[in-house]
Amino acid sequence: MFVVISLGGSLIxxxxxxxxxxxxxxxxxxxxxxxxxxxxxxxRIARTFAxxxxxxxxxxxxxxxxxxxxxxxxxxxxxxALKGVACPHVFTxxxxxxxxAQHYKVVVMGGTIPGxxxxxxxxxxxxxxxxxxxxxxxxxxxxxxxxxxxxxxxxKFKKMKYQELLDLAGKSDSRKAGTHFVFDFVACKMxxxxxxxxxxxxxxxITDLKAAIDGKPHSGTIVRG
Numbered sequence: 342m343f344v345v346i347s348l349g350g351s352l353i354x355x356x357x358x359x360x361x362x363x364x365x366x367x368x369x370x371x372x373x374x375x376x377x378x379x380x381x382x383x384x385r386i387a388r389t390f391a392x393x394x395x396x397x398x399x400x401x402x403x404x405x406x407x408x409x410x411x412x413x414x415x416x417x418x419x420x421x422a423l424k425g426v427a428c429p430h431v432f433t434x435x436x437x438x439x440x441x442a443q444h445y446k447v448v449v450m451g452g453t454i455p456g457x458x459x460x461x462x463x464x465x466x467x468x469x470x471x472x473x474x475x476x477x478x479x480x481x482x483x484x485x486x487x488x489x490x491x492x493x494x495x496x497k498f499k500k501m502k503y504q505e506l507l508d509l510a511g512k513s514d515s516r517k518a519g520t521h522f523v524f525d526f527v528a529c530k531m532x533x534x535x536x537x538x539x540x541x542x543x544x545x546x547i548t549d550l551k552a553a554i555d556g557k558p559h560s561g562t563i564v565r566g
Contacts, residue, residue, distance in 0.1 A: 343376045343442070343472040344554055347463035349479035350384020352544045353415045362545065367422035369547070370447060373554055377447045378438065378470055379419055379427075380463040383411035405455030412459055413451035420449050435469045442470050460525035468535050475537055476553050477524065478544030483562035484509065484523055501564045503533030532564070539564040 387408035427447035432438035542561030
């Protein structure tokens, strides 16, 4: 089976790249029987540079462009960590990523074009390669009714339907580079139209990570149906 991972930049990079975590994730992927597509986000670095660009008078298109550069740097780190099983090229084209996936266990992408988030890139890649499962890995352990860091009354969903996720995403997706939202609105539409099961977990929870890769129960959120 082909599994696509939308890998939050916050897991890869804080003030410095998290070498220990990158190695641990790479080892899990190496040992798994599945094939993988990995799409890396930009995290804090992308937000910092996008905001700096705006402060210098950049348009939102230009802020997107500089944020995308950060996602591709993170993607490069993953190709290095997965040397020997991943194609060494960081893809920006879905057709070429698909072609490489016929020959490698892992293909890696960063962002592609301004206005398209890495969530949507992951959904597009999943559609292209025929993946039935997407893992959304972040530093939050599932999908909540509100931001759990700001609202102590926020409740976590154990299971959701595509329309429920779409409704929630519509409230938080501002379409600006470097902003936080549960899942990109367009990506929600895409997983729904293709029936791609999507798992939201804290990527540092290794038990949940391994379970989600195999489609087994975990403490995060599963979106289907």
